[in-house]
Amino acid sequence: MDTKILTVRSINDKGEGLAFTEDKEIFLSDALPGEKVEVIVGKPFAAGSKRCSGEIVKFLSKNADRQDPFCPYFGACGGCQLQHWSLKAQLHYKKENIKTALKSCGVTLEPENFVEEKRPQICRFKTIRYFKNVDGKIKAGFYKKRSHDLIETDKCALEPLWFSEFIQDLTGFFNLKDLKAYDENTGKGLIRNVMLRDGGLQRLALICTTDLLSDDLKDALINLAKKHQINSLNYLVNDAKGNRILGDKSLxxxxxxYMLAKLGGLLFEVRPHAFLQVNPYATLELYQKAVSWCGENKSAVALDLCCGVGTMSLFLASHFKQIIGIEIVEDAISAAKENADLNGINNVSFIASDLKKILPSLINENVKAVIADPARAGLGEANCRALNRLKGDVKLALIFCSLTALKRDLPVLLKGGWKINNVQGVDMFPHSTHVETLVLLSKK
Structure with a gap:
């Protein structure tokens, strides 16, 4: 079969190297920018597409920052994309991605360098394990890249060890009871997935099934939870067809x-469905910088948009007269109120509402700071336009977990009179292509 000599130009958000030949874009696993490779070019991904897969036959030159992955499942598991690249090179790549996104908005500001202090390798304190029937037995693991095919794993090097130890015991118990994993094709099977959280102070497990559990099964699961020092053991029933991960209401x-988690000296009750960043080291860095930017004004109001369980609202509370948190998920708002009581903070209030409906009514001259950590889609144009109505000396700390959202929201804010003062990337998920981007803005 004919081969081609190509130079890798960049990598995409799946960690695949991109090279070009004639009019084709070639996607290469395990390739890094600048590497010269001998490649077999595969067929287009779709009829008429110029995008094709490629298979590396030989490396003719390698990136100077290439390293050996520390995980035996790297390359098959979809959880990490960049373990074969040094952390320093990863951070440079992420900073360049932020710069490119800013330039698309007409912004030439140089982002701050990433914090490069050495942190523990274990940094992901939430996981979801999936299950599949193999040769009459349930197997547990993660999904392979670009698929719902299972790769069986005994542990993840980025997660607390008890995650894997509990899953191994749990899988053994499922097999002892001759239980079956849910099959997306047939719609049959009881066990769908398991979500685990570690809050530092306490542990939580959520088992997702397709039907109610018997009392005997629940009693046995309680014994397993006690063995692994799990403080909150829950399950939910998701009998929907297809590949939806979780259901709505846990039991x-x-x-x-809930489990108790500690962050920056504050305590938080975290329920199974509640949003809490998975990396406490990066989260604290992110929140402290965002709160610091908002400043201090004991006669003014600050807004926390998409407040979740109230984490940043409580961090802001000592800086302002009143904090108002808004979140569409009612369970999260209930938890936010309980977290305020738990920490003895009484100058915060929380509203369960769609942000687009409530935000216009909260815009007034008393608001002097806004902090926002929206979902992947960003704030959206309507909410950005509402923020544009703020006048006077106002600060805005806006967190983007997607550079696509940044490119969509920032131009709206800039047209509305906001000025970007600083941009900081935060490495929430080391060894992945993901980056959190904190944009600090102001109005006069």
Whole structure:
């Protein structure tokens, strides 16, 4: 089969190297920018497409920052994309991606360098394990890249060890009871997935099934939870066809519905569906910088948009007269109120509402700071336009978990009179292509 000599130009958000030949774009696994490779060019991904897969036959030159992955599942598991690249090179790549996104908005500001202090390798304190029937037995693991095919794993090097130890015991128990994993094709099987959280102070497990569990099964699961020091054991029933990961309402099997987590000296009750960043080291860095930017004004109001369980609202509370948090998920708002009580903070209030409906009514001259950590889609044009109505000396700390959202929202804010003062990337997921971007803006 004919081969071609290509130079890798860049990598995409899946960690695949991109090279070009004639009028084709070639996608290459395990390739890094600048590497010269001998490649077999595959067929187009779709009829008429110029995008094709490629298979590397030989490396003719390698990136100077290439390193050996520390995980035996790297390359098959879809959880990491960049373990074969040094952390320093990863951060440079992420900073360049932020710069490119800013330039598309007409912004030439140089982002701050990433914090490069050495942190523990274990940095992902939430996981979801999937299950599949193999040769009559349930197997547990993660999904392979670009698929729902399971790769069986005994542990993840980025997660607390008890995650894997509990999953191994749990899988053994499922097989002992001759239970079956849910099959997306047939719609049959009881066990769908398991979500685990570690809050530092306490542990939480959520088992997703397609039907109610018997009392005998629940009693046995309680014993497993106690063995692994799990404080909150829950399950939910998701009998929907297809590949939806979780259901809506969880049921407590053992302990409280929530686990306790500690962040920056504050305590938080975290329920199974609540949003909490998975990396506490990066989260604290992100939140402290955002709160610091908002400043201090004991006679003014600050807004926390998409406030989740109230994490940043509580961090802001000592800086302003009043904090108003808004979140569309009612369970999160209930948790936010409980978290305020838990920490003895009484100058915060929380509203369960669609941000587009409530935000215009909250815009007034008393608001002097806004902090926002929206979902991947960003704030959206309507909410950005509402923020543009703020006048006077106002600060805005806006977190983007997607550079696509940044490119969509920032131009709206800039047209509305906001000025970008600083941009900081935060490495929430080391060894992945993902980057959190904190944009600090102001109005006069």
């Amino acid at each position: 407590v099997i053992y302990g409280n519905e």
